[in-house]
Each structure stands twice: as structure tokens, then as C-alpha cells.
Amino acid sequence: MTGALLVRDFMSKDVKTVRVDDTVKEAVSKMNKFRIGSIIVMEGKRPVGIITERDILERIVEPCMEPMAVKAKEIMSSPVISIMPDINIEDAARLMATKKIKKLAVMENGKLVGIITSMDLMKASPKLI
Numbered sequence: 001m002t003g004a005l006l007v008r009d010f011m012s013k014d015v016k017t018v019r020v021d022d023t024v025k026e027a028v029s030k031m032n033k034f035r036i037g038s039i040i041v042m043e044g045k046r047p048v049g050i051i052t053e054r055d056i057l058e059r060i061v062e063p064c065m066e067p068m069a070v071k072a073k074e075i076m077s078s079p080v081i082s083i084m085p086d087i088n089i090e091d092a093a094r095l096m097a098t099k100k101i102k103k104l105a106v107m108e109n110g111k112l113v114g115i116i117t118s119m120d121l122m123k124a125s126p127k128l129i
């Protein structure tokens with residue numbers, strides 16, 4: 001596979017997470033602190049969901065819910081769609097398009113090792129867009 005652009009080469013390895021019982025306020029604070037548009041929700045060592053800016057707008061802001069009273073598990077999108085790190089980025093882009101999502105958890109041997117976004121793919125290969 002020489003010359004192939006792989007997910008592992010463009011993913012972010014320092015994935016920010018929250019626990020299922022953390023509040024939405026805690027999730028938003030962490031997203032703001034690290035200037036990220038999504039956060040993975042973990043149950044133990046297993047990713048069970050993702051919270052995106054859209055989830056917050058649709059499930060907290062629009063219905064005027066109190067972010068300190070709502071748990072991450074109540075607004076997360078689930079299941080987490082994932083990909084392996086040795087997959088080429090074109091396949092990652094195809095999966096995102098098929099699932100109509102902008103972020104993929106990167107899993108290796110059952111462990112969360114990264115996250116790749118549509119922005120990462122665009123930086124890697126603008127022709128994918």
C-alpha cells in the first residue's frame with residue numbers, strides 16, 4: 001500500500017472524551033477549552049456515543065434545556081461510527097458521505113486511538129471534497 005494516504009496519518013490522536021454521566025455543561029466546557037466541535041462519550045473504556053455541536057443546538061439550545069441537568073448519554077448520537085487506522089482516507093470519506101457524518105472514531109484492537117474529521121480529510125486531499 002505504498003503511497004496510500006491512511007487514516008492514521010491524518011487523525012487526531014489526542015481524543016477528548018467525557019463519561020456517559022457527565023453533564024452536557026461539562027462536555028461543552030471541554031469542547032470550548034480545546035476548541036473542538038465534538039466529543040466522544042465513553043462508558044468505561046468503550047466509546048458509546050458522540051456529542052456534536054449540532055446535538056447541542058438541537059437537543060439543548062432549541063428546546064431550552066438546562067445543560068447542567070442533562071447527562072451526556074441523554075443527547076449523544078449513538079452508536080459511534082468508527083474506522084480502523086489502516087484504512088485509506090478515500091474509504092473514510094466514502095463512509096462519512098454514506099452515513100452523512102463529519103467525524104469518525106478511529107478504533108484499533110477495540111481501543112479508541114483517534115478521531116478523523118472531514119476537515120482532516122480535506123487537508124489530506126482537497127480533491128475528496
